[in-house]
Amino acid sequence: MDLTTMRPDDVALIQRATRTIRSQTGLSVAFGGLRGARSIRVSAASGAPLQHLSSIVVQPARGLGGLAWVSGQPTRVHDYGRAKEITHDFDAQILGEGIASLAVAPIVVDLQVRGLLYAGSREAGSLDSTMASLTRVASSVAQELHVRDLVDERVELRMRQAVVDDPAPQLRATLQQIAARTRDPETARELAELVAPPPPSVPEGALTRRQRDVLSLVAYGLTNAQIGARLSLSEVTVKSYLRAIMSRLSVRTRGQAVIEARRLGLL
Incomplete structure (x- = not known):
């Protein structure tokens, strides 16, 4: 199973955050993005077309977001077009959307900036009253990303440990090599039976x-x-799946279901 497909969509998390920011602050526009290898590209927006803002690719110290990236602290400008404390790399996008005042909060996970969340108004003026809400939403996103990272680490560790702890693949490969080398047909037959997977007691694809x-x-x-969370299902739906699985495998617990599925070669 591929960890990248198991992890919930982080971009969807940012999209929900932009909607929350607008709801809590009442501001015109909210947008944000997550850090790639060297930059943070805007990948979600609320209150403005994403295609108008997705060309914003922030690097450290570039624009208002770059300033927050370097400092690790939320910041804002009350009159974006005239602000002297920032570079104006993204004036075409910001001013093109009619944004007059802009605030940004970094998404910080384990002391590393993992993304940026912005809140903007189409009227110039103070954004001081919105900073607490913006910062809370950024902190909530950071906490969720941290949890997802921990789950990824745990799953990857268990996958690696399962490979280390299970000698069966190596043993089967060794027995197959011996069966290929032996000149005794009876020994070859017995070895072939040993390495053959057990016949399933339920139909394939059960x-x-x-x-x-x-x-x-x-x-x-x-x-x-x-x-x-991994599969975008409710807990009720997960329990329903588990009941169906245990019924199909004729077992009574989730642990027994895992054991039986492995015995049948279904996992």
């Missing part, structure tokens, strides 16, 4: 792809809530 995804995450030790 679990749907989604059920296998759920059960795989159970095997990695994730809770129902974590599984739901």
Whole structure:
């Protein structure tokens, strides 16, 4: 299972954050993005067409966002067009949307800036009263990203440990090599029987792809809530999948389901 496909969509998280910012602050526009290798590209917007803002690619010290990136602190300008404390790399996008005053808060995870969230007004003036809300939303996004990172680390560790702890693939490969070298037909037959997978007691494909995804995450030790977050499912839906899985495999617990699915070669 690919960790990148299991992780919830981080861009969707930023999109929800922009809507929350507008709702809490009453400002005209909110937008933001996550850090790539060397820059932060705007990937979500609320109150303005994304295509008008997605060409904003922030680098340290460039623009208002670059200033927040370097300092690690939220900042704002009350009259964007005349602000002297920032570079004006993105005037075409910001002023083109009629944004007169602009605030930005960095998304900081483990002391690293992972993204930026902006709130803008189409009227010049103080944004001091909106800074607390903007900062809270950025902090909430940072906490969620931190949780997702921890889950990724845990799943990856369990996947690696499973490979280390399970000698079966290496053992089967060794027995297959011995079977190929032996000149005794009876020994070759017995070895072939040893390395052959056990015949399934349920039809192949007894679990749907989604059920296998759920059960795989159970095997990695994730809770129902974590599984739901990974697969964009509610906890109720996860429980429903698990009940169906246990019924199909004729077991009574999620742990037994993992064991049985592995025995049948379904995981």
